[in-house]
Amino acid sequence: MTDVARAAGVAIGTVSNVLNHPDKVAPATLERVQGAIAQLGFVRNTNAQQLAAGRSRSIGLVVIDISNSLFVDIARGAQRYATELSMNVLVANSDNRIDQQRADLDFFDGARVGGILLAPMEDAGDDVARIRTHGRPTIMLNYDTGRNDCCQVLVDNEEVGYLAARHLIEIGRTRLAFVGGRDYLQPVALRRRGVRRAVAEENGRVTLQEIPTENLDPPGGLRAGEELAPQVRDGRLDGVIAVTDLLAMALIQVFGAEGIAVPGDVAVMGCDHNSAAWGGMIPLTSVQMQGIDMGREGVRLLLAELGEDPATHEHVTTVLRPELVVRESTVGRSAISAASV
Missing domain, CATH: 3.40.50.2300 (Response regulator)
Known part of the structure; x- marks a missing residue:
């Protein structure tokens, strides 16, 4: 920000407003600062910004097989709802491999995403429990854990x-x-x-x-x-x-x-x-699996959990009805x- 302010001939606070509150900056000044940013080749470090603010605007989604349109629909539903809330969904495909699924979960955990949506084919209870101990809420999609240790969105x-x-x-x-x-x-x-x-x-x-x-x-x-x-x-x-x-x-x-x-x-x-x-x-x-609704509901449950005290949060399960096509x-x-x- 110091380098940008020097190149644009403005105060550091003005650069901050351009990045975070552009509506507060005069058009000519906004153009000059944005030009300096482009000339210097700087890119906002979103992860650092979110860590400094103490919250992440990103959600991780791990699916077992992105070639199946159910999981594409889940991602689409999650992304649509997240976009409405100015959030992002990052998608990882574990390609039907449990070891890759574990690696994807660890990556999102290390990236400090706000929470994780997981759509597995087999039980991932141990991995989910480990991630949750790091303060990372995890919502299960299309898999009933049979336990009460996380929220779930299921199709019957x-x-x-x-x-x-x-x-x-x-x-x-x-x-x-x-x-x-x-x-x-x-x-x-x-x-x-x-x-x-x-x-x-x-x-x-x-x-x-x-x-x-x-x-x-x-x-x-x-x-x-x-x-x-x-x-x-x-x-x-x-x-x-x-x-x-x-x-x-x-x-x-x-x-x-x-x-x-x-x-x-x-x-x-x-x-x-x-x-x-x-x-x-x-x-x-075939039978419609309501993937878009599943992704949307998963994000809703995740944000609800993030907004509550972990000690008093009660996990819930939402069950969606399939439809014959x-x-x-x-x-x-x-x-x-x-x-x-």
């Missing part, structure tokens, strides 16, 4: 599976398969539970088989599709629920290559409304066209 993942199965049952599909990963991934376990609940309500009229996959990516869907194709041809299968949209699109790819009509021979749907899977020849029925992969093009008229 059991309801996601239930809505998917009910939809197939209501359009007349009675021989169903659930294609999913392993139950150590909480969303998978909960969506499976919802599918089972919907089938159980039919008292034996609807059958269900479960096809496990090693992961939630397309290769797992390709292998599952090869296993299920013969059953579709034999009339033993007429509806498939994939725990993710990427798995569902891989299934449709295999069925198409095998000459199996979707949804004529078998209806196929996903469960996480991933925009990466919307570009196929057959638009995919019907497309051609379960009801066909004609039904979608008729509904849009």
Whole structure:
């Protein structure tokens, strides 16, 4: 600031006003000081400013897989709300790696962000507890810790599976398969539970088989599709629920290559409304996960916690309701066209 004041021929206090209260500075003086800053190549040290003020205007967001549009929507919702409050959201993608997730949390902790939003796929309780001991509030997104040591924003993942199965049952599909990963991934376990609940309500009229996959990516869907194709041809299968949209699109790819009509021979749907899977020849029925609302609510809870005494703050859990989005992969093009008229 001293160098800028000298170059612009003004007092240090004027430079401070240009940086923090530009409305208080005459236009000609403002232009002269900004010109000096540009000439000298100086950039405001925001971290130092926030540390000096005793508060940060930045929030860290750690997601498990930025290629999934759920997490993009979470980031978008968080950023929109934060922007309204003149705050920033810094996003880190842990790329489905627990070690990278831990490194991302440590980075934001070291950067002294005001707080952290974390959307994991597996339990991160130990890491969250460590971060919180440093005075860094952490809000969990789309993962129920089962504990009362932090605020949470959840989508009812059991309801996601239930809505998917009910939809197939209501359009007349009675021989169903659930294609999913392993139950150590909480969303998978909960969506499976919802599918089972919907089938159980039919008292034996609807059958269900479960096809496990090693992961939630397309290769797992390709292998599952090869296993299920013969059953579709034999009339033993007429509806498939994939725990993710990427798995569902891989299934449709295999069925198409095998000459199996979707949804004529078998209806196929996903469960996480991933925009990466919307570009196929057959638009995919899925379940909307309310990611934008989740990000917004996460920021709201974080700021509420920051404004309260840690000793008296009570952690809360907000549960958002998923919504079915019907497309051609379960009801066909004609039904979608008729509904849009």
